[in-house]
Structure formats: C-alpha cells, structure tokens
Amino acid sequence: MDRPKRTGLNFRPPSTARGARSAEFDPPHVSFLQGQWYVTHSTLPMWKSNRNVTITYTSLDNNAEVLDDLVEYQPLHSDKRKRVEGVDTPGADTVATYSWRGRGWLRIASSHWQVLGWGEEEGDWMVTYFQSTLxxxxxxxxxxxxxxxxxxxxxxxxxxxxxNIKDRKVSRLAWFIFPILHNW
Structure with missing residues (x-):
C-alpha cells in the first residue's frame, strides 16, 4: 500500500540530547533516503570549487537501516568524476541521525549528520546538518x-x-548557503 504524499515543510532543530525528538517532526523512513540525490545548495566550502555533486544512499544487504554512502562530484574545470565512499549507521537514541565512517583511505574519517527537514514537493527534497570534522x-x-x-x-x-530553527549555530548557517553548479 502506498503511503499518502506529505505536503508542507517539516523541520526540527538538530538533536543533541539522548532520546531528543521534536514532537512536530515526522522523520523520514530510511526508504525515503535511498537512491540518488542532487546536492543543490550547501554551506560546505569545498563545493564552491566543484560541480555536479550527488549523494547516493543504498541500504546494506545485511541491514536495511545501515546505508552505503557514495558522494560523487567533478572539479569545476575537469571532467574527472571523484568519489567519497562511506557507511552511515543510524543513531541509537535519535531518529534520522547517522554516524558516517569513510571507506578505504578515508576510514580514519568520521562524521555525524542528521535530517533537519524534508518534503515531497517538487520530487522530494531534504535538508541535512553535518557536524564539523577534522x-x-x-x-x-x-x-x-x-x-x-x-x-x-x-x-x-x-x-x-x-x-527559523531554534538552534543558533544552525540558523546562522542559513545566511551562508550557496547554490552548487550542476550541468543539467
């Protein structure tokens, strides 16, 4: 049975406390995250010198909640496609939060991210917040x-x-969002 299509903007502040959950926030199911996404806007400085940024989430065969995470992009002045591979493990205490661990030489890198907002207008969209890393x-x-x-x-x-998110660090980031170049 298909679930009804959600309408309206659905946001929450970042979850920091154990078990924290916004009463109004309806988190997306892991199936919503699966597949390819175009990263169209960001505050991450590295995307200013890159284009055609995509992220593809695929559930692992042995655990549908754990996601294979593939970021692909191209430098602005090159046709070479670069990749960053990792695995996203869901947070134990809070919904729609993940711990990312790199694969290969990036195995030493880790990050925490979460879905702050999502919707099904215009073919689905999502806002993620990621904590700082090395x-x-x-x-x-x-x-x-x-x-x-x-x-x-x-x-x-x-x-x-x-x-308007009730978290000063996150709400401040909104002023630094820029579009990422895509060759549609």
Missing amino acids: FTPAGVDIYSRRKGGLSPELVDQITEEIR
Whole structure:
C-alpha cells in the first residue's frame, strides 16, 4: 500500500540530547533516503570549487537501516568524476541521525549528520546538518531528488525555515548557503 504524499515543510532543530525528538517532526523512513540525490545548495566550502555533486544512499544487504554512502562530484574545470565512499549507521537514541565512517583511505574519517527537514514537493527534497570534522566545518546541505533541482521559491522557503530553527549555530548557517553548479 502506498503511503499518502506529505505536503508542507517539516523541520526540527538538530538533536543533541539522548532520546531528543521534536514532537512536530515526522522523520523520514530510511526508504525515503535511498537512491540518488542532487546536492543543490550547501554551506560546505569545498563545493564552491566543484560541480555536479550527488549523494547516493543504498541500504546494506545485511541491514536495511545501515546505508552505503557514495558522494560523487567533478572539479569545476575537469571532467574527472571523484568519489567519497562511506557507511552511515543510524543513531541509537535519535531518529534520522547517522554516524558516517569513510571507506578505504578515508576510514580514519568520521562524521555525524542528521535530517533537519524534508518534503515531497517538487520530487522530494531534504535538508541535512553535518557536524564539523577534522576536514570540514559544520554545515547544511539541501538535496533534491529531481534533476534540475528545486524551484527558487521552494529554496527560499527552505532557507527561511533553516533561519527559523531554534538552534543558533544552525540558523546562522542559513545566511551562508550557496547554490552548487550542476550541468543539467
């Protein structure tokens, strides 16, 4: 049976306390995360010199809740496609939170991220917040399932919702969101 399509913006502040959960936030099911996403907007400085950023989540065969995480992108002035591979393990205490661990030479790298907002308008979208690591500052990303991204109106609404999140660090990040170049 298909679930009814959600409408409206659905956001929460980042979860920091054990078991914390916003009463109004309806977290996405892991199946919503699965598949390819276009990262259309971000605060992560490294995306300013790259383009065509995508993230693909695939459930592992032995555990549907654990996700294989593949980030692909191209430098602005190159056709070479680069990859960052990792595994996302769901947080034990809070829904829609994950611990990322790199694969290969990035095995030493780890990060924590979570879904702050999501919706099914315009072919699905999602906002993630990631904590700082040895290599990156904390930030937010806006994902779109649809090639071509989201309408400027929806991006403006999402950005305004991020500004209104009751967490000073996150709401401040909304002022630094920039579009990522894609060759649609």
